Amino acid sequence: MTSMHPSGPGNLRLIFPQWQGAAGAGAVGSLPAGQPHQTQLSYHLGPALLQMLSPDHDGPTAYVPVSTDTSDAAVETVDGIYARRAVLRQLRAGLRVLSEADPASVVTFGGECSVSVAPFSHLAARYGPDLAVLWVDAHPDTGTPGDSYTGFRSMSLATLAGEGDAEFLAALPAVVAPSNVLHVGLRDWQDPGIANKQRMGISSVGITDTPEDTRRILDWLALSGATRLAIHVDLDVLDRRDFTGATGNGTRGMRVPDLLRIIDAVSDAGEIVGLSLAQHAPLELLRLRGLLRDLPV
Template identity: 30%
Template sequence: MADHSTDGAWDLIVTPWHLDEHIPAFPIPATATQAIRPVLPAGSVPARMSLLHQAVADAVTRAARPLVLSGDCPTSRAAVAGLQRRHRDLAVLWLDAHGDFNTPAISTSGYLGGMALAMLTGRTPDLFDDTLGLRPVPDTSVVLADARDLDPAERDALTTSHVRRVPPDPAAITSALGQLGPAPVYVHLDIDVIDSAQLAGARFPSGPGPSLAQIEECLAAACATANIAAAYIACAWLPEHVSDQTSRQTITRLAAALGASLAWHEPAGG
């Protein structure tokens, strides 16, 4: 039975980072509960990310119902690790133009942002230290929506996995979530899933895709179907566009589809 979890208030956590790089222009809503800004010492990118992720996981652990706004996808490992501290089982709904299913062994670029879902499913065991205590999410508990832009080896990896792939369609998402059982669901959305024509300034535009309105319908369908324990919006715009008025409006609409009402400080410019 649906939990209609949009009835509950959200705790808004902002992580203004892309990998280990702070994004000074990242928009922080006036309604944010916390913005994560640890001082990261010099070191390797994974080591610096590990420290950031520990801070995010701790914030998620303290939040009753976390909604994370972030500048990347890999910080999702921190959100999920924090959730796993109070939920034994967890399902994942991942909406993204990309599969994020690369690993160091198959990635042609080595870009860590393209490995985020692989991280959650235990496919990158040697990439980070184990301080988060992240438990791999079984493939059978993952629903991947869209993923229209895949590398060849990544496509093969998804094909041989047990990740359930669906189109970015409310009915398909409702059906897939209904087959996952009663486990609480973590919803992850990368803004680049939206049609690039509606998404100026995205870091990795992926061409024609679902409209913003269709993605809003997908999120609303998920909330009406499943017990949504937490949600995450990867605000993957270029740093000079992430605080544009249109970017903030997109974030606001996506959050509203999840049942969260965002308020913003007066912008310095749009």
């Protein structure tokens, strides 16, 4: 279906369970009381489930070490970024893993949205302007430090495109020109990052559940001149009728058949060298863990 088979040559499967980019420690629904950060920590559990449910992979697999320390000191907001020290340390760790493996292509299981920054930056260093990025997400992720929301996930695409915290940018081996980035499925037009997205010149294609969406994406790709693609999929872009394992999604999102149709179409127009799945939040399993904690098991 796509030109990058999960067991293809040079392909690295990267497990990056980062949760610190999602600021805020509020519990959700029936999560056990008195256990802060459980919503965020669900992002730490999600990548393991994605890996377990995925087809067998006969290529290399690498893991980025991610702290689960939720102390006040560990998640302190510094320079407008929640848990800044942990996020920067883990970004550098991910880049070291990628530098050592030097893969030609990467599949990343996250974690919140910022897990795409390291692998896509690695691919940008390898392929230069021949790399285009499809950012399939309900939110722009083009915020900057100082915005009202301090989670780095909301700044991930802006950072990848060369704007943001200077120390984060200095860690990256390369950035992607905004003209080589396309938002797909964006629907949160009230997000503070929208103004920055528009100033940067990042284009968008909405999803109307018709082949016209695919044609517009293919037209954009042809104009970019890029022949290689990195695709970020935030699972909260999906319609709740198809998938409920993400936070913040609704019944006006992208249907799974439309997502598969788009990926199939672009794989015929270029080589997919990067694919990230992010924002898997298995909250029901955390609720189950709370039940097990209170049972005599």
